[in-house]
Amino acid sequence: xxxxxxxxxxxxxxxxxxxxxxxxxxxxxxxxxxxxxxxxxxxxxxxxxxxxxxxxxxxxxxxxxxxxxxxxxxxxxxxxxxxxxxxxxxxxxxxxxxxxxxxxxxxxxxxxxxxxxxxxxxxxxxxxxxxxxxxxxxxxxxxxxxxxxxxxxxxxxxxxxxxxxxxxxxxxxxxxxxxxxxxxxxxxxxxxxxxxxxxxxxxxxxxxxxxxxxxxxxxxxxxxxxxxxxxxxxxxxxxxxxxxxxxxxxxxxxxxxxxxxxxxxxxxxxxxxxxxxxxxxxxxxxxxxxxxxxxxxxxxxxxxxxxxxxxxxxxxxxxxxxxxxxxxxxxxxxxxxxxxxxxxxxxxxxxxxxxxxxxxxxxxxxxxxxxxxxxxxxxxxxxxxxxxxxxxxxxxxxxxxxxxxxxxxxxxxxxxxxxxxxxxxxxxxxxxxxxxxxxxxxxxxxxxxxxxxxxxxxxxxxxxxxxxxxxxxxxxxxxxxxxxxxxxxxxxxxxxxxxxxxxxxxxxxxxxxxxxxxxxxxxxxxxxxxxxxxxxxxxxxxxxxxxxxxxxxxxxx
Numbered sequence: 001x002x003x004x005x006x007x008x009x010x011x012x013x014x015x016x017x018x019x020x021x022x023x024x025x026x027x028x029x030x031x032x033x034x035x036x037x038x039x040x041x042x043x044x045x046x047x048x049x050x051x052x053x054x055x056x057x058x059x060x061x062x063x064x065x066x067x068x069x070x071x072x073x074x075x076x077x078x079x080x081x082x083x084x085x086x087x088x089x090x091x092x093x094x095x096x097x098x099x100x101x102x103x104x105x106x107x108x109x110x111x112x113x114x115x116x117x118x119x120x121x122x123x124x125x126x127x128x129x130x131x132x133x134x135x136x137x138x139x140x141x142x143x144x145x146x147x148x149x150x151x152x153x154x155x156x157x158x159x160x161x162x163x164x165x166x167x168x169x170x171x172x173x174x175x176x177x178x179x180x181x182x183x184x185x186x187x188x189x190x191x192x193x194x195x196x197x198x199x200x201x202x203x204x205x206x207x208x209x210x211x212x213x214x215x216x217x218x219x220x221x222x223x224x225x226x227x228x229x230x231x232x233x234x235x236x237x238x239x240x241x242x243x244x245x246x247x248x249x250x251x252x253x254x255x256x257x258x259x260x261x262x263x264x265x266x267x268x269x270x271x272x273x274x275x276x277x278x279x280x281x282x283x284x285x286x287x288x289x290x291x292x293x294x295x296x297x298x299x300x301x302x303x304x305x306x307x308x309x310x311x312x313x314x315x316x317x318x319x320x321x322x323x324x325x326x327x328x329x330x331x332x333x334x335x336x337x338x339x340x341x342x343x344x345x346x347x348x349x350x351x352x353x354x355x356x357x358x359x360x361x362x363x364x365x366x367x368x369x370x371x372x373x374x375x376x377x378x379x380x381x382x383x384x385x386x387x388x389x390x391x392x393x394x395x396x397x398x399x400x401x402x403x404x405x406x407x408x409x410x411x412x413x414x415x416x417x418x419x420x421x422x423x424x425x426x427x428x429x430x431x432x433x434x435x436x437x438x439x440x441x442x443x444x445x446x447x448x449x450x451x452x453x454x455x456x457x458x459x460x461x462x463x464x465x466x467x468x469x470x471x472x473x474x475x476x477x478x479x480x481x482x483x484x485x486x487x488x489x490x491x492x493x494x495x496x497x498x499x500x501x502x503x504x505x506x507x508x509x510x511x512x513x514x515x516x517x518x519x520x521x522x523x524x525x526x527x528x529x530x531x532x533x534x535x536x537x538x539x540x541x542x543x544x545x546x547x548x549x550x551x552x553x554x555x556x557x
Contacts, residue, residue, distance in 0.1 A: 174296025
């Protein structure tokens, strides 16, 4: 047995002393005990946010390495590096240092591609995580602030990604900066002043790369470093964790595995998986080969240029917008720039930020929700979400309309006009289809709850009738359908007239609109079927060994 005289004993005494010192100053022991026992539901969709968080760690680590060698300067030099095809070419120090990182720094190309791939994974994880939160209703009270922080982070990361791939000053990234200059110049009244302020003079100037560098490596990462812990740790640990119906979950009880040691082991392994996938992509899948594009030349045009995927939807909006202009009082407003670059993203992000409060106004639901909705349970919300996804996806495809025209031998004008109509009609069709699918899945669930699961076995009765054998589902297997859950909306119908006198609620046009939207939202909400204990199978399968709410595997809020 190890005593205080042994190395193990001295280590234990040092740990105990450190823990006691921290607790005396910060009160950490009570918080640590509670944190280690916090229950985490075992559901795969919760890992989406972890992918984003771990990708951000990879971005920071690789970004620090790249800053040791990158020179954010537009001062012109003659390249004499290892890449022979560009030797003797005049270029900026930013582009020359990028080539040096790619060909002369040990591991430089691998780290560069890891940085780029982790950014793409980070953006994709944030987007899918936001969609998961939207379709499941995780943005409702008390998580509105977390939802707004997530939207702000998505906007910041998208903007920082644009600045990041503009830093090498190659022909492709320079084209992106040129588009940014055009968007800024198209702002009414202050556009020209904004361009002069951002670029330090006429485009392209000599200040834009150093300024983008400071914003890219210092300003936005600093904001994200503050928002990510607040979004992923502080608010999540302060609030009850969300969970889907089923497995004995309720709006007041969280069933899952404890943070330590189960969740710690899982999330550590997942962190290693994220790093491993990023390294494999960087090693075997080439991305952003800047040496093929050459240095930026304002008079040069590259064919088939495509931005990173998260900027593709803005590129598509710019491509399909008609060349409309408004001239008045000696000023010209270019709608072909204002609408796709400012109005479309403004409407999208403002709509995302306002949706939790708009849905609360429509539904009249002011209750606290810790239990999530399955997308099929709320068809109206799911339809709205699918309409937004279709709109985003069509704009993203429109960003490659020239590639589509070339690959499929279609007229470029035909693809442009197709997307102009599709971005209007597509979301409407997406809403209708998603709504009907949700209603169909609800009816299927009701059938399973009432009759059981179809087996495909056909039997003939003595009187010659054929029927299919249905296997009853256990309560554990069907819990996601039959477990009670809070209503997603409350009735807000306008009362009918009484003795010819209208209700005050019927005299306001806004209240009538609210009542109509409320009826539309409640039209096909899920109906939870009643299920008697003796209707199930041969017993309950226990997914978690501990049954008491105060055990290691479950906690009450």
